[in-house]
Amino acid sequence: MGSKVIGCGHYLPKHIIKNDDFDKSIETSDEWIRQRTGIEQRFIAAKDEVTSDLGAKAALEAIEKAGLEPKDIDLIICATSTPDTTFPATAIHIQNKIGIKRAAAFDVQAVCSGFIYALAVADNFLRLGQHKRALVIGAETLSRIMNWKDRSTCVLFGDGAGAFLLEARNGDNIGVLTTKIYSDGESSELLYVDGGVSSTGKSGYIKMNGREVFRHAVEKMGKALEEVTRNAGYKLNDLDWIVPHQANKRIMIAIADKYKLPFDRMIVDVDKHANTSSATIPLAIYGALEEGKIKEGDLIGLTALGAGLTWGGAVIRW
Numbered sequence: 678m679g680s681k682v683i684g685c686g687h688y689l690p691k692h693i694i695k696n697d698d699f700d701k702s703i704e705t706s707d708e709w710i711r712q713r714t715g716i717e718q719r720f721i722a723a724k725d726e727v728t729s730d731l732g733a734k735a736a737l738e739a740i741e742k743a744g745l746e747p748k749d750i751d752l753i754i755c756a757t758s759t760p761d762t763t764f765p766a767t768a769i770h771i772q773n774k775i776g777i778k779r780a781a782a783f784d785v786q787a788v789c790s791g792f793i794y795a796l797a798v799a800d801n802f803l804r805l806g807q808h809k810r811a812l813v814i815g816a817e818t819l820s821r822i823m824n825w826k827d828r829s830t831c832v833l834f835g836d837g838a839g840a841f842l843l844e845a846r847n848g849d850n851i852g853v854l855t856t857k858i859y860s861d862g863e864s865s866e867l868l869y870v871d872g873g874v875s876s877t878g879k880s881g882y883i884k885m886n887g888r889e890v891f892r893h894a895v896e897k898m899g900k901a902l903e904e905v906t907r908n909a910g911y912k913l914n915d916l917d918w919i920v921p922h923q924a925n926k927r928i929m930i931a932i933a934d935k936y937k938l939p940f941d942r943m944i945v946d947v948d949k950h951a952n953t954s955s956a957t958i959p960l961a962i963y964g965a966l967e968e969g970k971i972k973e974g975d976l977i978g979l980t981a982l983g984a985g986l987t988w989g990g991a992v993i994r995w
């Protein structure tokens with residue numbers, strides 16, 4: 678038993694902030710942001726839009742693409758670090774918004790690796806035969822925890838959501854072939870939010886040591902990808918597409934250089950929506966499907982690193 682992605686959906690809010698729009702509020706430039714990160718713009722949720730609104734829209738599109746209905750889903754996992762409410766979980770709000778009555782719904786919090794964590798959890802539930810169809814959603818409103826006066830972080834992130842619909846399937850070499858997740862709390866001070874329910878009572882703002890996070894990202898994302906690909910019985914060069922977490926184009930170039938991978942096999946769309954944390958991987962895959970890059974049967978490697986540090990990888994036969 679395994680699991681196969683049978684639908685992929687996305688949602689991006691209407692409001693766009695281009696790099697040039699920052700010129701008046703902070704000392705930065707389009708040139709600096711493009712050169713250092715590859716980012717050109719980011720989407721920002723409206724005041725009355727919450728994370729579950731974004732997640733619900735992405736989930737509904739994934740269900741529609743699979744030709745199914747909300748009632749066909751029996752598991753909902755939402756990866757998010759920007760929940761609507763302290764409780765219940767954002768996945769519960771999504772469940773309610775899309776009208777699913779009988780399903781288990783909960784959140785996974787692993788920041789930028791959240792989607793791979795959620796995918797691993799869902800795949801394992803389906804492999805065990807405990808559920809039949811799982812929505813795996815990455816949804817974020819990072820704009821709510823950004824200090825808009827801190828140029829070292831506020832230019833890097835955006836809001837958005839992406840979703841997979843997974844179905845339990847029998848058969849070899851189809852769907853999710855391998856997943857692997859890791860974490861190391863010793864490096865938690867490299868990237869964190871300086872607030873929380875039981876510490877300050879406020880949600881706080883993102884704080885980051887960019888250079889160190891960059892170094893860990895290249896090392897750990899590359900190693901994770903190598904390991905999951907080997908566990909699936911393949912070599913990195915067998916991958917048709919590599920979908921790394923979209924934080925910085927230079928991180929992706931460095932991984933491609935280190936492992937001698939052709940850069941044109943990497944799916945890169947950080948230019949279009951910046952770093953949307955747990956939503957980057959499904960958003961990148963959604964875009965690649967729309968462009969006709971990823972096709973049925975392709976072998977795809979996913980990898981991500983986020984605050985924690987958390988990191989991981991997955992290999993999917995699409």
Ligand code: ACO
Nearest residue numbers: 704705709713789828829832887888890891894924925982
């Ligand atoms: N505009 C102009 N100048 C800036 C800006 C900005 N937006 N931000 C920082 N600078 C300045 C700094 O103040 C510094 O100036 P100084 O030399 O006078 O002190 C100079 O630019 C260089 O700063 P560095 O931090 O050394 O720049 P670097 O080349 O490392 O790029 C960046 C910074 C883009 C954050 C990079 O380190 C990075 O991408 N790190 C990865 C972090 C990341 O993507 N985190 C996201 C979450 S984790 C993840 O998703 C993997």
